[in-house]
Amino acid sequence: MVLLKNLHPPTEGVRHEQAETTAVLDGQRLGCGTLYVAETRLSWFDSSGLGFSLEYPSIGLHAISRDVSAYPQEHLYVMVNGKLNKENEAEMAEKAADDDDDGSSDGGDDDEDEGAITEIRFVPSDKAALESMFSAMCECQALHPDPEDDDSDNDFEGEEYDVEEAEAEHGHADIPTFYTCDEGLSALTQEGQATLERLEGMLAESVAQQYHMAGVRTEETKAEFEDGMEVDTAAMEAGQFEDADVEHW
């Protein structure tokens, strides 16, 4: 059996709770229980209190699966780095009992090698809840960046993306922490904005060719200049090349 004892569900910071959810771990059906998407960790418990917890840094990927021909029910797919086995889970149980608030348990990392993964499927009886479960996990993942990133994160003020500000300004209810092409640059921090402007200044200095950002060719450019010449007409000023009869290449 893969289940643990003596763990209790989180009481604080629960972004989403989904009852009547079956957990399937590496193909083994663990039974029906409740999934807790909490800010500290992801956990699942059945009615007798048996369950398991996952630390977000160990979750490499999660997704909603809707293709019933590949798996018979719609579910939340979670890919965990490394293997969960009895030994590691015993460690996790001890640590969880001692340090309830400690979100940095490393149980399960000992046996991790690069290729080994654990697949978990959370199958809720209410399929309409899948989007909320997915979004809640995305939000909680963003709360647990890699510790190594802290050294290079000196430019950022705080860890959290300004969710409410971005939402209020741009009305993105479903993916508030992410920058999509619709969002404005004002969602960046002041330092981030300054850096972005500096980068764009550097890019604008580029003599031969001009781009929107970071050297990416836009689709418009591709369509217009199939001979390979990459000129961004939007950035050109007053047709600077029009009076030159020289062929550009």
Added chain:
Amino acid sequence: ECFKKKKKQPTATLTVQLTLACVSAPQLFYSFFKSLVGKDVVVELKNDLSICGTLHSVDQYLNIKLTDISVTDPEKYPHMLSVKNCFIRGSVVRYVQLPADEVDTQLLQDAARKEAMQQKQ
């Protein structure tokens, strides 16, 4: 620590440079990926799984959301055949493969170098 995220693999040297730049200039790559939203990419994870999809969004930790995904080697990795959209944690990404004609590597390299020098000052 240097092997965090590699942006392209045209040459080994460039890969290493961009990798180091990614660690020292995360804002540059955040900007870079923001500009690639909507483009098709292949994300190779550190566990060797490769996922092809359209870049939907990225955050400051380079967590990636992809849509319309397909697994490039489904026989070896059948796990995700039924998945359409996914969220990939930035720390598990080994490579992000981009279409060669979507990126000016020279420009990106110059910008990364400049940004790294700025950081040191």
